[in-house]
Amino acid sequence: MDPKKPGRRQFLRNSAALAGLAVGATTVEKSIAAEVPEERVDALHKHGERSHFVDSIRRGSINNPERRLPGEPVAFGLTTPLQDSAGMVTPASLHYVISHGYEPPDINPREHRLLIHGLVDRPMTLSLGDLMRLPSVSRFHFIECHGNSSTGGPGGALRVSPEGTVQDTHGYTSCSQWTGVTLSLLLEQAGLQKGATWIVAEGADDYKHAKSIPIGKALDDALVAYAQNGEPVRPEQGFPLRLVVPGWQGINNVKWLQRINVVDEPYMGMMEITRYPRLLPDGKSRWFEFELGPKSVITRPSGGHRLPAPGFYEITGLAWSGGGTIRRVEVSSDGGQSWKDAQLQDPIARKSHTRFTIPWNWDGEETTLLSRCTDDNGVIQPSLAEVAKIWGTDIDFFKKTTLITSDLNAIQPWRVNRDGSVKNAIF
């Protein structure tokens, strides 16, 4: 072969050569080039792209930019399309996002530093390079917004609508493999002093989100993550550093982490104190709610799906618990009269989404599908009526409230109609 003329194989590999070869190309080469636009081939070769036949997207208020006034900060939420999910990992590109009115900052990782100071013997700054030299861990963890599945608040109407999909009802949870350094290692490196009982973690976003976290949790299993699902953490997830606080409300997982101040009491961040406490009927507010309870949801079939005909279907869904590992998921295909154990798919990890499956033959009659999970502390996911009882209220409250009903981990019913349509049946 003429060494000056690249062979066809090399031609296919090297997208950069594609443009230069257009003149002398063979028929085969021409037809290949015609099939896929060059810039797309370039992207496919360099970092991959999903098929353009796949239309699964995050949804949220960002899809209505025309409602936005010039300069108006819009707090938007983008939900994960759980109805299309498989396995237990969420692609980083589809991980849910809550933004309190700010776009992600554009941070140069070479200039970024993490400052650790306060009640420590050796206040220090760490570069990304420093962190990557330290012993690393990789762990699967879900992150869930405290308002996920809330019947009130911004997403409430869709969440309770019969037309609600599992993206509308449960889309503010996602699961990734996070890689980074344990926070306990960094705090030991800095040397905790007596009286160090809390940390304040701060982000580099425009309002410098600050979150107070008890030192016990910081030393237990918190993680300073620089990678998500095998690639650098995405900008809207906190590039280049995110604090991952497993099993605790999403707000604790500070993005664009730039500072950890070790202190002796909680500091009152605006967001954590004014938006996140749960109002009780007597007007008092429960502040600093952290751990998310055991929760599961069937993702297929789920709201908006249509079963084409009676016959066999695999029922599949996700279960997770902020308290630990999912031990058991039960599924009912008769509205809760009887329950069967579902299979749990590996990997089954602590404070992580766990995929469950169970075979089902639909007889074509109307029915309701439910799932409930149990974690390794023996804690069982409640029904909505049980949540209402614990909160000292009734189901009517969930219909009427304008508030975010935080940490709502109630069992999710999906009604299957005779025409095969599947509807949200929370009420």
Next chain:
Amino acid sequence: MRFSKLLAAGVALIASAAAAQTPMPAYKGIGAPATKQQIQSEDISVSPEGKGLPPGSGSAKEGAAIFAEKCMVCHGPNAEGGKIGPALVSSKDAHESLTTMKPERSLGAYWPYATMVWDYIHRAMPRDKAGTLAPNEVYAVTAFILYKNRIIQETDVLDAKTLPKVQMPNRNGFVPARFADIPDEHKRGCTQGVCP
């Protein structure tokens, strides 16, 4: 040579004495010591009782002019809220609304600490120009907003000592009230992952 070795040993001795409280770091050559100056310039934390508040002072009277110049465009002339910025003044019955189905979680009615107002203005305001207000200006704007919420008088001067003493109407509206009780989440009678 000998002198420099002695010096090095002396420095090492001082260093180890300073770090006597906790074991030396396990991983060598990682990170850089943060200087006092560096910490001072980056540490914007303010505790609920006012730890971290810098010197300076301001009153509502001074704050009115700064508010008109830098805040009004978004929040409205009387901090009543505009098209872009939220209302910073609570309605008169806002605190009572907290027991209803439509509670008003606004600054005057809900925020438990006056120091939070200072902290948030200082770290995040004005939007897109955060960090440009001098401490005196932050004290003055904080005073203006608290005055508009009928919490302090127009002539009251706020500084690192007086600001933490300002009593917010919802100061006792949060449970558990004692900070020490907060981390013991499991003692709150939670069952089935639901806390009462």
